[in-house]
Amino acid sequence: MAKVRGAVVVDTEVCKGCNLCVVACPTLTLALNRNVNNKGYHYSYMENPENCTGCTNCSTVCPDSCITVYRTKTVH
Template sequence: MAVKGVIEVEVELCKGCGVCIDNCPTETIALSKSVNGRGYNFAYPENPESCTGCTNCAIVCPDTVITVYRAKV
């Protein structure tokens, strides 16, 4: 059994500040190459398998666009 997490980013609300990336201990998140409707390179889980659901990214997100799920699988 391992603790695994999933993050869900509200892409259209993300401003691409990158603070979540700086705070992610498992290098799960990256900024996308494409932009959202407001022209920002949004955050997305580039390496979803490494996510532990620690919630650090969501906690520091100034725009509260990340929802986090965690389970033992």
């Protein structure tokens, strides 16, 4: 397994499933969930969390400011 360095938390009820973060993610971490939120949107989630580097590209392009990003320098 790759070294986990970053992680994102998506506010799934605010997410509208626009897919822009998925496209912006350089490590193919994110995808739209098969499940939907209360408004019926396929919200974004970490499909491959082990890939995340915490680069903030996803939160930068997110129109709904629903992504919080964490990154650690320590390699677990």
